[in-house]
Amino acid sequence: MELSVTFFALAIPAVLFAGISKGGFGSGAAFAAAPFLALILEPAQAIGLMLPLLIVMDMTALRPFWRRWDWQVARVMMFGALPGVVLGAALYSVANADAMRLLIGLVALGFVAYQLARARGYLRFERANPGPGAGYFWGGVSGITSFISHAGGPPAAVYLLSRGMDKTTYQATTVILFTAINLFKAVFYAGLGIFTADVLWADIFLIPMAFIGVSIGVWLHHRISEKLFFAVTYVLLTITGSKLIFDALT
Numbered sequence: 125m126e127l128s129v130t131f132f133a134l135a136i137p138a139v140l141f142a143g144i145s146k147g148g149f150g151s152g153a154a155f156a157a158a159p160f161l162a163l164i165l166e167p168a169q170a171i172g173l174m175l176p177l178l179i180v181m182d183m184t185a186l187r188p189f190w191r192r193w194d195w196q197v198a199r200v201m202m203f204g205a206l207p208g209v210v211l212g213a214a215l216y217s218v219a220n221a222d223a224m225r226l227l228i229g230l231v232a233l234g235f236v237a238y239q240l241a242r243a244r245g246y247l248r249f250e251r252a253n254p255g256p257g258a259g260y261f262w263g264g265v266s267g268i269t270s271f272i273s274h275a276g277g278p279p280a281a282v283y284l285l286s287r288g289m290d291k292t293t294y295q296a297t298t299v300i301l302f303t304a305i306n307l308f309k310a311v312f313y314a315g316l317g318i319f320t321a322d323v324l325w326a327d328i329f330l331i332p333m334a335f336i337g338v339s340i341g342v343w344l345h346h347r348i349s350e351k352l353f354f355a356v357t358y359v360l361l362t363i364t365g366s367k368l369i370f371d372a373l374t
Contacts, residue, residue, distance in 0.1 A: 127326055134164055139177055139330050143337015144344065146181040146299070147188075158273045159232045159364040167224035172318040174274055175310060176327045177334045182303040184338040189296035197287055198297050200256050201263035201280060202304045208267020209305065213312040216271065226372035228273040232365030238278050259283055270305055271312070277302075 138157035145156070161170035219227065262283035270276030280301060284294055313319055 127329070131164065131326075132329075134160060135173075135326070135330060136333055139174075139333040140337040140340070142174070142178065143181050143184075143334050143339075144341035146178070146302075147185050147338035147341020147344075156232070156364075158275075159228050159368060162225060162228055162368055163364060167221055167228060168318050169320075169323055170228075171273060172313060172320065172323045173326055173330075175306060175313055176319075176324065177330055178274060178302070179306050179310065180331055180334040181338050182299060182306055184335055185299045185342070186303060188342050189292070189299050191296075192292055193296035193300045194287065194289060194293055195300075197259060197284065198301045198304075200259035201266065201283065201301055204260035204263025205267035205270070205276070205301075205305045206308065208264035209271050209308050209312065210267075211264075212268040212271025212309075213316065215268070216316060222372040224272070225368045229365040229368030229372065231269055231273050231275045232368070233362065235275060235278050236362050236365070258286075266301075267305060270302070271309055276305060 138160040141160075142157040158170050158174050161173060165173070216224070262279050265279035266276035269279055277298065280298065284297060289297065
């Protein structure tokens with residue numbers, strides 16, 4: 125991995141963007157940084173670079189949302205996510221670089237399709253008080269997609285939004301949930317050799333951007349709607365997801 129001007133020109137805004145999502149918008153778009161970085165890095169380098177930064181973001185976001193989460197819901201999803209992470213690790217161990225590009229690209233486009241379906245009313249998540257079984261299931265799906273491309277936010281949202289939470293409780297619950305999931309993922313990333321000296325060295329330079337991004341996100345949480353933030357996300361993910369799929373298939 126070369127720490128060039130091109131690398132930092134893409135990595136700095138990607139990390140800031142992820143931090144803003146982590147700090148104020150339910151972590152849903154935080155995974156966008158991985159597809160962005162996969163345009164210039166190997167997929168393993170992209171997800172390996174982001175995980176320590178996401179953990180820093182999680183820890184930074186814990187304080188402003190401390191104990192404002194729904195612990196019962198978060199705990200159920202955490203237990204569901206554990207086998208999901210294990211399955212994600214098994215999938216990663218048999219996938220080559222192009223397969224990972226394809227998976228990350230498909231997840232990116234799937235995220236856009238999911239959000240647009242919600243916006244147009246094709247998917248509705250009214251308060252239905254679903255049982256723990258639904259929480260375990262969606263927690264497991266979150267674990268798998270989170271391992272592959274840090275995209276656990278959309279599956280988690282399917283369950284969390286059905287609980288009828290207010291904006292801040294939802295945000296706080298995603299913070300504590302993905303703090304646990306990302307720490308668990310780190311064990312497998314280390315075992316699979318995803319963390320390399322080059323990746324961790326680059327992280328040192330980008331950690332300040334993680335802090336800044338979360339701080340901006342917390343500030344924006346009470347000041348702007350999600351529509352503007354996610355509108356930018358949809359456009360960027362559509363472009364990057366399509367490019368990754370094209371590269372993987374050609």
